[in-house]
Amino acid sequence: MQQSSLRSPLLEDFRTNKTRRWELRDVMGYVVEFSGDQHGSRFIQQKLETASSDEKQKVFDEIVPANILQLIQDVFGNYVVQKLFEHGTQLQKTRLAGEMEGRVLALSKQMYGCRVVQKAIECILPDQQAAIVRELEPHIMECIHDPNGNHVIQKMMERVAPERLTFIHMFRGNVQPLASHVYGCRVLQRALEYLPEIMISPLIEELHACTVTLMRNQFGNYVMQFMIEHGKPHDKALVISKLRGQLVHMARDRFSSNVCEKALTYADADTRRQFINEIILSRPEALAVGTMMKDSFANYVLQRAVVVAEPDQRDTLISQIRSQLATLRRFSQGYNKNLVSIERLLQKYASK
Structure with a gap:
């Protein structure tokens, strides 16, 4: 944010004069300065939404080409550039995108620049989208692993025609490392969400080879949860099948417990019944229920099982849980917040 000593008298007046009705014409000649100020930027953004063609052109001419790169990378200025992409003419959008050519990688990796690149992808013509793809293609993995650049890759999958995304072949042989990466897992989910089957089927094959891992x-x-919730029936069933006979064990793991919850929610009725039988038919009786109740992660899976179970299985689950609760109450050391939430759930079903 600008220090008051560095602001022009006009911007200072704008920030302090709350009675004057300000219009875009009042700040002409100072558009760049206003764009870099928190309040000035918000003002210009709002005005651009309803500005005349002449007003938009005047704003555009003050920014392009001399100040465009500065504002793209500015904490407040980037929003003004985004508004120009949204509300500018097609010619203005084309020129804005042209100013980024040769710098798309650097802008994609910059905190504010990546937002402008994403907005550009949403607003420009297909040929210019393709130009951005070509510029980033040699650096795709670098972008995917970048905290800002990964958002640009996700946006390309969402908005660019699949046949132009020629870099997808680079994912082959790298699916497990991508799925295991903080940003790569997001990019992979967007690929599964937006790309046609012919492009993602080799990626899905690799995912099936390392599902349990x-x-x-x-x-x-998160990728496994996505496949269970949004995958094609065959792929969903194949992922869920890896949990059969392993539900209680996998429910105790910090991360796979999330997958267990998702599987209980989205499995077909027969498979769900098999999973819940793994819990209630364990020997000695209620062993699995007791184990899951006391576990920091499995207790959530148990609660999900209660919610999604058919009435007969739910009754058995609740009976076993109540039996274990009675035992655990005698040992206050073993009583914790997990059990409190389970008790609340039982009260909910007792009132039905």
């Missing part, structure tokens, strides 16, 4: 991974578990 990814379920237990800090970031890979």
Whole structure:
């Protein structure tokens, strides 16, 4: 934010004069300064939404080309450039995108620049989208692993025609590392969400080869959850099948417990019944229920099982839980907040 000593008298007046009705014409000649100020930027953004063609052109001419790169990377200025992409003419959008050519990688990796690149992808013509793809293609993995650049790659998958995303072949052989990466897992999910089957089927094959590993991974578990919730029936069933006979064990893991909850929610009725039987038919009786109740992660899976179970299985679950609660109450050391939330859930079903 600018220090008051560095502000022009006009900007200082704008910030302090609350009675004057300000219009875009009042700040002409000072557009760049206003764009770099928190309050001035917000004012210009609002006015651009309803500005005349002539007003938009005057704002544009003050910014392009001399000040465009400065504002793209500015904490407040980037929003003004985004508004120009949204509300400018097609010619203005084309020129704005042209100013970024040769610098798309650097801008994509910059905190504010990446937002402008994403907005550009949303607003420009397909040929210019393709130009951005070509510029980033040699640096795709670098962008994916970048905290800002990964958002640009996700936006390309969302908005650019799949046939122009020629870099997808680079994912082959790298699916497990991508799925296990804090940003790579997000990019992979967008690929599964937006790209046609012919492009993602080799990636899905690689995912099936390491399903259990990814379920237990800090970031890979999100990809597995995505496949269970949004995947094609065959792929969903294949992922869920890896949990059969392992539900209680996997429920105790910090990350795969999330996948177990998702599987209970989205499995078909027969598979869900099998999973819940793994819990209630364990020997000795209620062993699995007791184990899950006391576990920091499995207790959430148990609660999900209660919610999604058919009435007969729910009754058995609740009976076993109540039996274990009675035992655990005698040992206050073993009583914790997990059990309190389970008790609340039982009260909910007792009132039905």
